[in-house]
Amino acid sequence: MNLFVADPEWGFWIVAYFFLGGIAAGAYFVAILIEWFGSEEDVVLAHIAYWIAFPLVLVCTLCLILDLDRPERFWHMMFKSEVLKEAFAEGFPFSARGWKLAVQSPAFKYWSPMSAGSWVLAIFGVCSFASLLTAVWPNRWPGRWLRTRWPYRVLQGIGCAAGFFIASYTGALLSATNQPMWSDTTWLAPLFLASAASTSLATISFIAWWRNIGTPEARARLAGAEPLALGLEVVVLGAFMASLGENLEPVLLTVRGNIMIFGTLTVGVLLPLLLHVRVGERRWWGAPVAALCVLLGGLLLRYGVVRTPSELLARGPSVLVRFAPEESRRRGQPGADIRNHGKSVQPRTKFPGMP
Amino acid sequence: VAEAVGFFTDTTVCIGCKACQVACHQWNDLPAGHAPNNRHSLPVLSGDSYDNTVSLSDVNWRHVKFIEQFSPDPDRSQAAWLMMSDVCKHCVHAPCLEVCPTGAIMRTEFDTVYIQEPACNGCRDCVSACPFGVIHMSERSHVAQKCTFCYDRLKVGLPPACAQACPTQSIKFGPLTQLKKDAQKRVAQLHKQGETRAHLYGADDTVLGGLNAFYLLMDKPETYGLPSNPKVPSQMVPRSIFWSIFTGLLVTLGVLFRFRQRTQPMPQPAEPAPAPPAREGEVKP
Numbered sequence: 001m002n003l004f005v006a007d008p009e010w011g012f013w014i015v016a017y018f019f020l021g022g023i024a025a026g027a028y029f030v031a032i033l034i035e036w037f038g039s040e041e042d043v044v045l046a047h048i049a050y051w052i053a054f055p056l057v058l059v060c061t062l063c064l065i066l067d068l069d070r071p072e073r074f075w076h077m078m079f080k081s082e083v084l085k086e087a088f089a090e091g092f093p094f095s096a097r098g099w100k101l102a103v104q105s106p107a108f109k110y111w112s113p114m115s116a117g118s119w120v121l122a123i124f125g126v127c128s129f130a131s132l133l134t135a136v137w138p139n140r141w142p143g144r145w146l147r148t149r150w151p152y153r154v155l156q157g158i159g160c161a162a163g164f165f166i167a168s169y170t171g172a173l174l175s176a177t178n179q180p181m182w183s184d185t186t187w188l189a190p191l192f193l194a195s196a197a198s199t200s201l202a203t204i205s206f207i208a209w210w211r212n213i214g215t216p217e218a219r220a221r222l223a224g225a226e227p228l229a230l231g232l233e234v235v236v237l238g239a240f241m242a243s244l245g246e247n248l249e250p251v252l253l254t255v256r257g258n259i260m261i262f263g264t265l266t267v268g269v270l271l272p273l274l275l276h277v278r279v280g281e282r283r284w285w286g287a288p289v290a291a292l293c294v295l296l297g298g299l300l301l302r303y304g305v306v307r308t309p310s311e312l313l314a315r316g317p318s319v320l321v322r323f324a325p326e327e328s329r330r331r332g333q334p335g336a337d338i339r340n341h342g343k344s345v346q347p348r349t350k351f352p353g354m355p
Numbered sequence: 356v357a358e359a360v361g362f363f364t365d366t367t368v369c370i371g372c373k374a375c376q377v378a379c380h381q382w383n384d385l386p387a388g389h390a391p392n393n394r395h396s397l398p399v400l401s402g403d404s405y406d407n408t409v410s411l412s413d414v415n416w417r418h419v420k421f422i423e424q425f426s427p428d429p430d431r432s433q434a435a436w437l438m439m440s441d442v443c444k445h446c447v448h449a450p451c452l453e454v455c456p457t458g459a460i461m462r463t464e465f466d467t468v469y470i471q472e473p474a475c476n477g478c479r480d481c482v483s484a485c486p487f488g489v490i491h492m493s494e495r496s497h498v499a500q501k502c503t504f505c506y507d508r509l510k511v512g513l514p515p516a517c518a519q520a521c522p523t524q525s526i527k528f529g530p531l532t533q534l535k536k537d538a539q540k541r542v543a544q545l546h547k548q549g550e551t552r553a554h555l556y557g558a559d560d561t562v563l564g565g566l567n568a569f570y571l572l573m574d575k576p577e578t579y580g581l582p583s584n585p586k587v588p589s590q591m592v593p594r595s596i597f598w599s600i601f602t603g604l605l606v607t608l609g610v611l612f613r614f615r616q617r618t619q620p621m622p623q624p625a626e627p628a629p630a631p632p633a634r635e636g637e638v639k640p
Contacts, residue, residue, distance in 0.1 A: 002582045006491055008483035030610055038614035069477020069497035076457040076476040107458050111589050114480050115456035168599040175595050176588035178450060178486035183586055186594040190602035197606045221613050228609040236602060 001180045001247045007310045008179070013067035017060045018170050018302040019199070021121075022192060024056035025166035026200030028128055032160040038221075044214045045222055048204045050135035053128040053163075061121065077118040079105045113173035120165045127159025167196035179309040181257075184247045187240035188305065194236040195298050198229040198268075202294035209288045223287055227276050230269050230294070237265065254311040260304020268297010359466035360509070361567035362518065362526055363534040364440055365541060366579070367553065369525040371405060371419055371438040378520035379417040382505060386495075388414050394494075404436075413491040416502040417442050417517050422578060439570065439579050440526055442517070443468065443489045443502035444557060447564035448587045451481035451490055451499075459499070466531070466567060467504035475499050486563075486585030531567060541571060556581060563587060 031049030034042050065074045073081070083105040092098025109115040130146055137143030146152045171189030174182040182188065205222050208214050214222075241248055241261065251257035272290035279286035379385065388408060390396040401407045404421035411418045418441045426433035445467045452460045452468055459474035460481060470481075470490075475498035481490050482499065493500045505515035513519070518528035527534060538555055545553035552573050557566030563585055576583050 002486055002585065004488050004580050004582055005486060006482050006488040008479040009492075010479065010483075029606075033607060033610045034614050037611055042614055067478075069479070069492055070475070073457075073476035076459070076474060077478070080458055081474050082471075107456070109456065109458075111592070112454050112456050112480075113592065114454060114478060118456060164599075164603050168595075168603070172592055172595040172599070173480075175591040176454060177480075177483040178582075178586055178588070179483050182483075183588075183591060186591055186598060189595040190598040193599050193602045193606065197609075225610055225613040228613070229606065232602065232605055232609065239598075 001184055001250060001312070002178050003180055003313060003316060005178050005180070005313065007313050008177075009310070010067070010306055013063040015299075015302045015306050017063040017067070018192065018306065019299050020056050020063070021060045021170065022167055022196035022298065022302075023200050023203050024053045024060065024128070025124065025163040026193075026196035027056075027163075027204060028053040028124070028131070029160055029163035029167065030197070030200055030204070031131075032156050032163075035156075039218075041215045041218045042221065045204055045208060045218055047135040047138075048207050048213060049200070050128070050131040052203065052207070054125065054132040057121070057125045057128055061125070064121075076107070077115070078107060078122070080107045113169050113176050117166070117169045117173060120162050120169070124159060124162035124166055127155050127162060130155050131159065164193070168193040174305065180312045181244070181247065181251055181309050182305075184245075185240060185243040187236065187243045191233075191236050191240045191301070191305075194229070194233040195264075195268075195301050198226065198233050198294050199298035201226050201229050202272075202291035202298075206288055206291035206295075209291070219287075220281065223276065223281070226290070226294070227273055230273050230276075234265070234269050237261070237269070250312060251308060254308055254315070256304050256308040256311050258304075259300055260308055263300040263304065264297045267293055268300060269294075272297070357464045357509075359531045359567070360504075360529065361445065361466075361531040361534055361569065362442065362515075362528055363538050363558075363569060363571070364442075365525050365527070365538075365571045366437065366439045367545065367550075367571060367573060368523045369419070369438040369440055370523055371421060371436070372522060373419050374520040374522060375440050375517035375526055376408070376415065376417045376419060378516040379502075380414075382508070382516035383416065383503070385414045385416065388412065411441060411443075411489050411491070411501075413493040413495075413500040416500070420580060424574075424578075437573060437579065439572075440517070440521075441487075441580070442568055443504070444487055444563075444569075445502075445504060445567035446562075447560070447567070450484035450486060450563070450585075450588050454480045454484040454588050456480060463504075463506060463509075465504065465506070465509050467506065467509075469503055469506055470499050470501060472496060472498045484588050486582050534569075538569070538571060545571075 027049035031046035031053075034049075035046040038046070065071045068074060075081075083101055087098045087101035087105060090098040090101055092102045107115065108119055130152065134143040134147050134152070138147070168189040171187075171192035174188050175186055177183050201222065205219070205226060208219050208222065244251060252261070272293040275286055275290040275293070279290075281287070380387075388398045390399050398407060401409050403409065404423055406419070406421045408415045408418055420437075420439045420441055422437040422439070424435045424437065425431040449460070449462075449468045452462060456478060457474050457476055459471045459476075461469055461471060463469050477492060477497050477499070479492060479499070482492065490499050490501045492498070505513070505517075508515060514528045518526045527537065529537075535558055538558055542553050542555060550573070554572060555569060556562065556572050556576050557569035559565065564587075570579070570581070572579055572581075
């Protein structure tokens with residue numbers, strides 16, 4: 001665990017993006033599968049996902065822009081600013097020289113998760129917008145026109161792949177750093193993906209219950225998928241904890257680390273599983289309360305993952321020493337100087353020459 | 356293309372005078388820091404030895420570390436100071452350069468790593484990627500800031516301000532190949548004198564493919580606040596992708612398992628039962 005790094009101070013906007021982006025991407029991914037492989041009565045559930053995916057993408061984009069220290073330069077994520085400015089100076093779009101420079105301006109680094117994520121988020125926005133049109137105007141132009149054209153199927157396929165990418169790349173982005181905990185595991189991406197699946201199913205389920213959309217059979221099928229997603233999330237969360245190895249202990253010494261693991265596990269997974277198994281459809285509140293618990297758990301997971309490294313850095317190297325000075329003081333033991341390799345040192349009570 | 360240049364910092368001859376810090380501030384016109392939570396007040400004393408700038412920051416592109424070591428006996432009878440002038444390492448496989456989505460971080464013709472301020476949009480991905488805690492966000496310009504290796508001075512054939520100001524030549528500047536030869540000679544000299552703990556950090560390609568600002572240390576790297584094994588960010592991505600695809604397949608299977616109506620064969624309508632033979636006297640319709 002590297003504790004010599006600086007804190008990027010990613011906070012509220014990034015947590016919100018990871019949470020809402022996961023729901024949007026997961027919902028679209030699941031919706032395409034439902035529309036392609038489900039029955040006619042299930043398609044209304046897919047339409048719920050189409051209704052929420054594009055608005056959430058817009059909110060996510062806003063979150064990302066607001067998190068930048070220079071929000072007015074958000075477009076630098078996708079275009080080389082100096083090349084594009086030069087293209088405009090050369091008369092783009094009215095000159096050949098300007099066009100020649102403009103086509104060289106896109107900035108895409110496939111090996112940088114943030115660069116790739118910016119482009120895929122834009123692609124996902126286009127696909128989810130097209131699907132929103134089909135959900136809003138299923139029997140009128142442009143929705144009906146889109147639905148009856150084969151390119152729309154291709155667009156759906158691209159959107160499905162983009163949804164999968166958006167749901168997971170945020171975890172890979174965190175792993176591709178040198179921050180404590182993030183860079184010590186490769187299981188953040190699958191963890192975010194599993195959480196995106198459970199939170200998106202919960203969102204669709206909650207909206208279906210709230211607005212009374214879909215047949216009882218379709219909603220029962222949806223409710224049946226939720227425990228599967230939660231089971232997968234437990235397994236992936238376990239793999240994530242195992243992958244941390246000896247670094248799990250310092251993580252568990254932090255408040256946010258405990259929120260990340262125990263908050264997610266109890267509120268976001270075990271409680272809704274219990275509600276699905278013990279209450280299920282016997283009580284009207286079973287499904288919506290379980291869905292809200294899953295959503296809260298997903299939010300706790302994102303908050304814990306994003307904010308734990310800053311707490312580790314604030315505590316410094318002492319977090320890696322079992323009997324760190326503050327821990328020793330709490331136990332009434334003499335303080336230990338870490339720079340003396342953890343060996344306890346008796347503090348001098350009286351200095352020479354002092355009365 | 357100009358020759359690759361670098362810094363060789365020999366910590367054994369650093370006297371902690373902070374001339375490098377002052378020269379860096381002067382040449383790059385960097386302001387003084389301020390007290391925590393009060394922009395209009397001067398920095399408070401840190402209480403950590405003679406170090407009051409505490410770490411590298413947006414206004415401290417050089418930082419002299421004071422590491423006090425005491426013997427473990429009750430009277431702390433033996434004491435020693437380790438001093439080190441810290442700076443951006445201008446790594447060969449620079450994590451900041453690798454992750455920067457805007458292309459604001461670039462490699463210069465001198466093989467140094469440079470941030471183009473007009474292109475930076477303040478996403479802070481470079482801050483999270485740097486394993487040495489070098490890059491910080493400027494409170495004035497709101498873009499990423501770090502040592503420029505005095506690019507403007509290099510362009511006109513001058514050495515970086517810190518190296519020129521160093522009175523003990525703890526910070527040596529020059530062509531990398533020459534610096535590495537000098538460093539090996541210095542380590543051999545120290546070993547001959549009985550200082551067997553002396554070793555080089557970042558001179559070979561084991562740390563991020565090599566550091567263009569490398570060090571001669573007298574203790575393990577962690578003592579100086581340097582990680583032993585920093586990571587290249589992209590090395591984590593392939594395994595993340597593999598496990599994500601695996602998890603994505605499981606999600607797909609789970610959804611298909613619940614919504615698999617169209618994949619099941621449609622039930623065939625039952626054939627009508629053969630009509631019973633007509634009885635005598637009954638008229639067939």
